[in-house]
Amino acid sequence: MGRDVDVIRQYCHVTEAEAVLLHSKHAPIVLLERRVGGEIPTIGFMLPYTPLHALLLETWDTPLIMTSANRSEEPQCITLVETRQRMQGIADYLLLHNRPIVNRVDDSVARILAGKSRILRRARGYAPEPINLPSGFANAPPLLAMGGELKNTFALLRDGQAILSQHLGDLEDARTWREYTHTLQLYRDLFQHQPQAIVVDKHPGYRSTQLGQQWAREQGLPLIEVQHHHAHVAACMAENGWSVEGGKVLGIVLDGLGYGDDGTLWGGEFLLADYATYQRVGHFKPVAMPGGTQAILQPWRNTWAHLHALGWSAVAAHFADLELIQFLQQQPLATLETMLARG
Structure with a gap:
């Protein structure tokens, strides 16, 4: 965190678009090109986004390195006892407060690519701001989409909008799993969301899928299973404003593994798809994954x-x-x- 853009410019190149993003109401961490080369060509910088931050950095002509108080793949610490225990040996100083933290929210991360702002991690400043969906979604029933296993976020769909949770992390971690279930209930209560169906990833081993199956049984709701790569294509369509009536697109999905219709793991997929259906028209030849x-x-x-x-x-x-x-x-x-x- 730097006091102002002039401090940041001592370490990184900052374009006009990047300066605008740093000063935006969302105040994300922005990945910037380093002035001096290194193994990592970019540094994530953010500006003070609370009065306390501004006071803290008022006399600092150099940046402060901030941690969101979590070890790798774990959720942030939110109690004083936990923070003191888990940050020992990591942070030199702790900035503590006597107000309890109800909702863990990490810093958002963004960068400028091809002249446009791209969100790499959608959290503080962006979530839970609703995303307006393209034409044709206004009459869609309320849905609860449980998200995937890794880098999880979930979504509430209603009134032609998607309300995405903040980035939660990998559900295989016990602490992240507890935070996931807590945040799910928090959002459902906050938005008084009553889904008419529950949407899960097709992979039967995902913890989010298993919880969605359990809730669907307990609440007597329909369960909608979605193929992993088809979900990526649909997300790209929505992000680019493709209407429900817009017809099919050719989606090329290279993100990783997803559970296929034939019970095998798919990857490197070419899908001819609209929002509701897809056809697998091609894929990369499967190879072994040494070490799983x-x-x-x-x-x-x-x-x-x-x-x-x-x-x-x-x-x-x-x-x-x-x-x-x-x-x-x-x-x-x-x-x-x-x-x-x-x-």
């Missing part, structure tokens, strides 16, 4: 798996000068070979 979840956390494993499917020895010999090949050759490839051999 570890391949998601270390994407180089997937890169190597694709090259292995093409013939790793030949690829490594023909492109030995490439930095990527040299990087991969330093990894424990023998272990990955064993994983693939054992299936």
